[in-house]
Amino acid sequence: MEIIIQPDAAQSARLVAAFIARAMRRKPDLVLGLATGSTPVPLYRELIRRHREDGLDFSRVTAFNLDEYLGIGPDHPGSYRRFMQVQLFDHINLSPGHTHLPDGLAPDVEAHCRHYEAQIRASGGIDIQVLGIGSDGHIGFNEPSSSLASRTRTKTLTSRTRRDNARFFENPADVPVECITMGIGTIMESRICLLLAAGERKAEAVAGALEGPITAMNPASALQLHPDTRVFLDEAAAGKLKMRAYYDEVFARDVFWNKLRQEDGRTL
Ligand code: GLP
Secondary structure: OEEEEEOOHHHHHHHHHHHHHHHHHHOOOOEEEEOOOOOOHHHHHHHHHHHHHHOOOOOOOEEEEOEEEOOOOOOOOOOHHHHHHHHOHHHOOOOHHHEEOOOOOOOOHHHHHHHHHHHHHHOOOOOEEEEOOOOOOOEOOEOOOOOOOOOOEEEEOOHHHHHHOHHHOOOHHHOOOEEEEOOHHHHHOOOEEEEEEOOHHHHHHHHHHHHOOOEOOEHHHHHHHOOOEEEEEEOOOOOOOOOHHHHHHHHHHOHHHHHHHHHHOOOO
């Protein structure tokens, strides 16, 4: 894993956006895996800015989101579909037919989950998967105890996750109890994973995921087995890492990132 610690989340967002923009230049029909929550919002702003100012072209890109609440429709203000429309899709030239989220109102949920997996496969697989991390270590909505080999399916949310996500709903009691999420096995098949975390609230989950044992009790720890995961942290989220000095040294010496800075022509 490559662990990149930046002074703040805005700097991380700029780096990750430059990484994605480079990948899109090389492969215009890139398949992007996207995440919801507060963490990727600065990244989405940066992608929108690049689309507007630099003409970053999403017209051939396909997007698959990690998860959706079960029992609410796309127009519900708390739905992840709505979130993605407002935070990203409405502001870039990604074709609506190329955006995919699980359907929280699917009549046959199991068949829908199988279909979602088939759609990912048919697209050629996810090239770059953007991930946040829950305060309990979840990725997507794979709560602790999720099988590390799981596929897209329904999950029951923990009360901690429902509390964490209550801010997106008018009333905390409105947060759905169940969801549909890509499995950890699904996420692990992405060619590249970009895990973003910011804030002290994430420090413990991050330290467990990166430096702890691989365990279903911290689902993000499965990424230790992924061949190309890059982790972007702000100072607070990196606060509990033991090998911090080493990660900084590796990043400073990294030829790829130094070259990207030059290619991108911006101060990253
Ligand atoms: C949510 C999402 C995850 C996200 C995580 C962190 O519940 N399902 O994909 O990474 O929890 O959210 P936030 O970025 O708001 O802290």
